[in-house]
Amino acid sequence: MIAPFSFRLIVSDAGARLGEFVTRHGRVRTPAFMPVGTQGTVKGLSPEDVRETGTEIVLGNTYHLMLRPGAERIAALGGLHKFMNWPLPILTDSGGFQVMSLSDLRKVDERAVTFRSHLDGAMLELTPEHAIEIQMLLGADVAMQLDECLKLPATHSEITRAMQLSLRWAERSKRAFETREREGYALFGIVQGGDDLTLRINSARALTTIGFHGYAIGGLAVGEPSELMLKIVAETTPLLPAECPRYLMGVGTPHDLIEAVARGIDMFDCVLPTRNGRHGMAFTRYGAINLANARHANDSRPLDAESPHPAARTYSRAYLHHLTKANEILGAVLLSTINLAYYQALMAGMREAIAARRFAEFCEHTRTQWERGDLPAP
Amino acid sequence: MIAPFSFRLIVSDAGARLGEFVTRHGRVRTPAFMPVGTQGTVKGLSPEDVRETGTEIVLGNTYHLMLRPGAERIAALGGLHKFMNWPLPILTDSGGFQVMSLSDLRKVDERAVTFRSHLDGAMLELTPEHAIEIQMLLGADVAMQLDECLKLPATHSEITRAMQLSLRWAERSKRAFETREREGYALFGIVQGGDDLTLRINSARALTTIGFHGYAIGGLAVGEPSELMLKIVAETTPLLPAECPRYLMGVGTPHDLIEAVARGIDMFDCVLPTRNGRHGMAFTRYGAINLANARHANDSRPLDAESPHPAARTYSRAYLHHLTKANEILGAVLLSTINLAYYQALMAGMREAIAARRFAEFCEHTRTQWERGDLPAP
Numbered sequence: 001m002i003a004p005f006s007f008r009l010i011v012s013d014a015g016a017r018l019g020e021f022v023t024r025h026g027r028v029r030t031p032a033f034m035p036v037g038t039q040g041t042v043k044g045l046s047p048e049d050v051r052e053t054g055t056e057i058v059l060g061n062t063y064h065l066m067l068r069p070g071a072e073r074i075a076a077l078g079g080l081h082k083f084m085n086w087p088l089p090i091l092t093d094s095g096g097f098q099v100m101s102l103s104d105l106r107k108v109d110e111r112a113v114t115f116r117s118h119l120d121g122a123m124l125e126l127t128p129e130h131a132i133e134i135q136m137l138l139g140a141d142v143a144m145q146l147d148e149c150l151k152l153p154a155t156h157s158e159i160t161r162a163m164q165l166s167l168r169w170a171e172r173s174k175r176a177f178e179t180r181e182r183e184g185y186a187l188f189g190i191v192q193g194g195d196d197l198t199l200r201i202n203s204a205r206a207l208t209t210i211g212f213h214g215y216a217i218g219g220l221a222v223g224e225p226s227e228l229m230l231k232i233v234a235e236t237t238p239l240l241p242a243e244c245p246r247y248l249m250g251v252g253t254p255h256d257l258i259e260a261v262a263r264g265i266d267m268f269d270c271v272l273p274t275r276n277g278r279h280g281m282a283f284t285r286y287g288a289i290n291l292a293n294a295r296h297a298n299d300s301r302p303l304d305a306e307s308p309h310p311a312a313r314t315y316s317r318a319y320l321h322h323l324t325k326a327n328e329i330l331g332a333v334l335l336s337t338i339n340l341a342y343y344q345a346l347m348a349g350m351r352e353a354i355a356a357r358r359f360a361e362f363c364e365h366t367r368t369q370w371e372r373g374d375l376p377a378p
Numbered sequence: 379m380i381a382p383f384s385f386r387l388i389v390s391d392a393g394a395r396l397g398e399f400v401t402r403h404g405r406v407r408t409p410a411f412m413p414v415g416t417q418g419t420v421k422g423l424s425p426e427d428v429r430e431t432g433t434e435i436v437l438g439n440t441y442h443l444m445l446r447p448g449a450e451r452i453a454a455l456g457g458l459h460k461f462m463n464w465p466l467p468i469l470t471d472s473g474g475f476q477v478m479s480l481s482d483l484r485k486v487d488e489r490a491v492t493f494r495s496h497l498d499g500a501m502l503e504l505t506p507e508h509a510i511e512i513q514m515l516l517g518a519d520v521a522m523q524l525d526e527c528l529k530l531p532a533t534h535s536e537i538t539r540a541m542q543l544s545l546r547w548a549e550r551s552k553r554a555f556e557t558r559e560r561e562g563y564a565l566f567g568i569v570q571g572g573d574d575l576t577l578r579i580n581s582a583r584a585l586t587t588i589g590f591h592g593y594a595i596g597g598l599a600v601g602e603p604s605e606l607m608l609k610i611v612a613e614t615t616p617l618l619p620a621e622c623p624r625y626l627m628g629v630g631t632p633h634d635l636i637e638a639v640a641r642g643i644d645m646f647d648c649v650l651p652t653r654n655g656r657h658g659m660a661f662t663r664y665g666a667i668n669l670a671n672a673r674h675a676n677d678s679r680p681l682d683a684e685s686p687h688p689a690a691r692t693y694s695r696a697y698l699h700h701l702t703k704a705n706e707i708l709g710a711v712l713l714s715t716i717n718l719a720y721y722q723a724l725m726a727g728m729r730e731a732i733a734a735r736r737f738a739e740f741c742e743h744t745r746t747q748w749e750r751g752d753l754p755a756p
Contacts, residue, residue, distance in 0.1 A: 040700060041708040067698045069675065077678050077696050085692055252682060297447065300455050314463055317453050322447045329707060330419040 005141075005186035005213050005258065007245045011354060016261045018354040021214075021245055023089045023141035024184030025054070025081060030266040031247060031354075033347045034059040034091060035340050039068070040084045043274045044329075044336040047085045053309065053337065054344035058091040059269040062096030066126075069121050071137040080140030091269070092140035094131040094173075094190075097149045097218075097250070106210075108148055110165070110255055111175070130171040130287050132176040132187075140185070144216065145173035147190045152224045159194035166192045166218075166315060167254075168254055172209055186213035188247060194219055195228055197235050204239035214245040221250035230259050237264035254283055255370070258363045261350055273343050277336035280324035285290060287370040291335065296321035299378055309341035383519075383564035383591050385623045389732060394639045396732040399592075401519035402469045403459060404434070408623060408644040409732075411635065411725045412437040412469060413652060413718050417446070418462045421652045422707075422714040427462045431687065431715065432722035434495030435467040435519075437647040440512055441476030443506075445497050449515040457517030466746055469647070470518035472509040472551075472568075475527045475596070475628070488543070506547040510554040510565075518563070522594065523551035525568045529601045538573035544570045544596075545584050550617040552588055564591035566625060572597055573606055575613050582617035592623040595643075608637050615642035615746055632661055633748070634725055636741050639728055652723050655714035658702035662690070662720060665748040669713065674699035677756055687719035 007021040007030075018029045026204040035050060038061045042050050050058065060080055065071060074083050080090055085194050096113065099106055103115035105123075112127040128146040135143035147166035150158060170189045189212040193199030205213060205310055217236050220229045233248060240246050247267035248260050270302045273283060280292040284304050299317040311334050323331030346366070353362030385399040385408075389543055397408045413420045413428060416439045420428050427434065427441060438458055443449060454460050459467055474491065483494035490505040508523040515522035525544040548567045554564040567590040571577030585593060595614055598607045611626060618624050625645035626638050635646055651661060658670040662682050667674075679693040685691050689712050699711030724744070731740030 039704045039706055040697070041706050044707045044711075046708060046711070068704060069696070073676060073696070076676065077694060083694070083697055083700075085697070237419055242504065273474055298451060298454065316455060316461070318447070318451070319418070319463070322461075326417045327447060328419050329422045329710060330424060332707060333422075333424070 004183050007214065007243065009242060011357070012263065013354045013357045013359040015264055016350065016354045016355050017264060017266055017357045018099075018351055019245065022184075025087060025089045025141050028089055029056060029255075031261045031347055031353055032057060032267050033343050034267065034269040035343075036061070036269055036271045037084065037086070037090075038075075038078065038271075039064050042336075042340070044217065044278065044333045045274070045340065049337055050086070050340070051088070053207040053341040054348060055088075055340065056085060057091060060090055060092045060138060060140065060254045061098055062092050062095035062104065062131060062138070063090075065119050066095065066134050066256065067124075071134040071320060075137040075139070081139055086242075089141040090139070091142035092138055092144065093249070094135070094144040094146040094307060095126050096131070099126065100149050100151070103267075109164070110168070113146075113148070124264050128172040129176040131247055132173055132180075136180055136185075136239060142186045142188060142214070143177065144188050145170045145190055145212075147192055147218055149192070149219050149222070151192060151222050152219070152369045154194055154263070159192075159196055160199060163192040163194070163199050163203050166190065167203060170207055170210055170212075188212050188216050188245075190216045190249070191220040191236055191240075192219045195224065195232060197232070200232060200236050201239055204236055208239075208241055212244070213245060214267075215240045216247040216249050218249045220248065221252055221256075221270075225251075225260075226256060230255070230263060233260050233265060234263045254343070255367075257343070258350065258366060262359070262363060273335040273339035277339045278332040280331070280335065281339075282320070282335055282342075283339045285366070285369045286372070286374040291317065291320045291331075293321075295377060301375065301378060303338060307338070307341070308345050309338055312338045318358060318365055382561050383486070385592065385621065387620060389517055389735075391732045391735045391737040392640065394728065394732045394737045395642060395644055397413075397644060398731055401564065402560075402745070403465060403467045403698075406434045406467055407724055407729055408641045409635075409728050410435060410645050411721050412645065412647040413721075414439070414649045415462065415464070416440055416649075417442050418458065419450075419516055419703045419749060420657065420714075422641050422711045422716070423652070423718065426717070428432075428464070429466070431719040432608045432726060433466075433531070433539075433718065435469060438468055438470045438516060438518065439476055440470050440473035440509060440516070441480065443470075443516060444473065444512050445495050445502075448513040453515040453517070460519055466640050467519040468517070469520035470513045470522065471627070472522040473504050474509070474525050475503065478529070480565060481651065485650050486543070488546070491526070506550040507554040510551055514558055514563075520566060520592070521555065523548045523568055525570055527600070528572060529600050530572055530597070532572055534574060537570075537574055537579060541570040541572070541577050541581050542622050544568065544746060545581060547587055548585055550589075551732070552590070561631075562625070565668065566590050566592040566594050567594040568594045568627070569614055569618075570597045573602065573610060575610070578610060578614050579617055582614055584668055585618055586617075590622070592625060592645075593618045593739050594625040595629050596624065596627045597647075599634045604634060604637075607634070608641060611638055611643060631755040632721070633745075635721070636744060638727065639736070640741065651717035652714040655717045656710040658713065659717075660698070660713055660720075661717045662752075663747045663754040666752070667752055669695065669698045669702045669709075671699075673755060675688075676720055679756060685719070686723050687716055688717065703749075
């Protein structure tokens with residue numbers, strides 16, 4: 001017997017929530033970080049590598065997968081889990097955000113978003129119903145409604161129009177999902193409204209009335225300052241049902257993660273650990289470290305001798321520097337792995353701290369370590 | 379107590395030799411294939427990945443490592459084994475071949491080769507003595523003499539001149555090595571002479587008189603047809619001492635490997651398994667397979683359900699095709715790993731066959747499988 005999708009809030013501490021949700025493919029402890037598997041792979045990591053970092057759920061990008069290799073093809077091959085050899089839960093976005101950021105030509109109307117493929121220039125369209133169908137073909141444990149995501153800053157009327165359209169698309173997404181709903185799968189709505197609190201309130205209330213398994217805060221991490229993003233998060237989370245998971249899309253830095261958890265967020269996704277890893281940057285408890293910097297060239301010490309991940313303890317900074325300068329695949333692989341392991345250790349640390357009702361203390365300690373900066377030169 | 383470098387010929391069968399040699403960092407069973415770790419990493423694989431393929435020795439490129447990060451730096455960091463986290467034997471080339479193939483400006487005289495760095499344009503020189511010093515700083519278990527390697531075809535007088543210079547450099551290399559010789563480390567001489575049998579004979583005899591721990595056949599796999607290469611190998615190996623390992627440099631395809639083992643070769647190095655893996659080509663018992671080909675797009679079968687390596691059994695051809703088309707790091711990583719595992723399984727198969735005195739039968743069976751080609755479409 002397959003249980004329905006369910007979220008359980010275990011305990012709150014200092015605004016932060018410890019919980020877990022269960023999907024068709026297993027349990028996810030929250031606060032949770034989802035690495036991004038854009039094209040059916042978390043860039044640079046094997047599925048085994050991803051699991052070893054402590055990851056319990058990954059994100060797939062509907063836009064990329066519908067273009068290549070195609071949702072029907074993945075379905076015929078047994079679904080995304082089987083295709084990418086990832087047996088644990090998968091959340092897919094709806095494709096709306098990537099249409100905005102990757103297509104140089106797009107048109108939004110009531111019915112659909114029409115856009116040009118960045119791969120072959122073909123004109124394609126995505127309706128809310130089609131976005132749900134694609135995500136079901138992929139076999140996503142958690143699907144997202146199609147929304148219209150604007151870049152900030154934008155005019156008030158533009159933000160209002162996009163938020164209201166996204167609400168109507170939320171209703172259509174819900175209807176499309178319900179016609180096919182299966183046990184253990186979930187659909188999340190997305191709060192829009194830019195940096196306007198009144199719009200965010202209206203969006204959150206209307207979505208709650210429609211009713212979703214979880215609620216995302218979208219339209220952030222699109223160029224606005226971190227302080228503004230956190231202010232909007234702080235004002236939005238109280239409007240969302242406490243008994244559902246809350247997902248802050250596209251966020252963020254380690255700093256953003258602890259600040260957003262402190263404001264009641266349960267889930268995150270971001271390309272930073274893997275993208276920055278490919279460019280020679282390591283996230284550590286000493287803060288961010290640029291391995292391309294010449295000061296590491298003769299440093300025989302590991303990145304972090306106390307890291308839970310062996311790669312951060314095994315290889316010297318000098319070797320990681322060399323791999324980065326020489327543009328070697330192994331450098332991208334090791335730093336992506338080390339970064340994702342740091343992110344997941346940070347999430348696990350937050351979960352333990354909330355359980356022990358020491359979340360504020362944990363955050364203070366973590367920030368102090370970051371501010372102290374990297375090890376002094378040897 | 380550290381044993382001296384030693385080679386033991388266990389048994390011969392149909393021209394092929396089963397043996398093993400012992401260096402400071404362990405035992406290597408022959409025939410052996412050495413993956414190429416040009417810049418202190420076998421491209422795309424972690425050291426653990428490399429070991430899991432059955433690899434017992436890797437090759438490092440002196441030319442690349444002397445330019446970046448520098449031999450003195452690697453020595454200060456504890457040597458190449460520690461730097462790249464590879465505890466098993468390492469053979470380094472002398473740098474001569476890379477000077478020929480990568481530097482756009484070079485001048486060879488009696489004393490040294492002078493060349494322009496392909497990284498920063500600096501003019502540098504390499505003497506036979508300096509090449510030995512660098513390889514000792516790296517900590518190579520097996521060092522190679524500096525030689526002059528020509529592209530074929532070349533004129534007879536050019537080949538003669540380069541062969542004779544390489545012999546004089548062999549003597550200088552031996553003297554430089556002996557002033558620093560340590561237990562468990564070895565120096566190999568390199569037979570030159572292009573496609574001229576008389577020159578090859580002269581080179582092999584003169585090198586044997588100088589006396590090395592092992593003998594390489596150089597100046598091949600530089601553009602000549604495979605048949606010519608194998609003819610020269612067949613004519614050269616009988617001239618080399620049976621009690622020393624014989625190394626065919628820069629070779630080759632799986633076909634070349636079995637043909638050269640049949641002609642008495644014990645060691646190989648080649649970039650093919652990793653380089654071709656990065657470009658979507660898999661080496662399998664069905665022959666070479668181009669994963670970029672659209673016929674794999676919907677194929678749910680693994681590359682080879684009976685492969686000894688899990689990656690070749692786990693991922694579908696459709697997924698490997700997708701990763702290749704999407705230019706994903708994981709595609710390069712998986713195919714490089716699968717290819718190296720195939721190479722090492724082929725070497726292990728040859729060793730077992732020689733031990734069982736069934737080498738000719740093994741080769742026949744392997745060739746038949748290759749010629750049968752890939753699986754029919756599903």
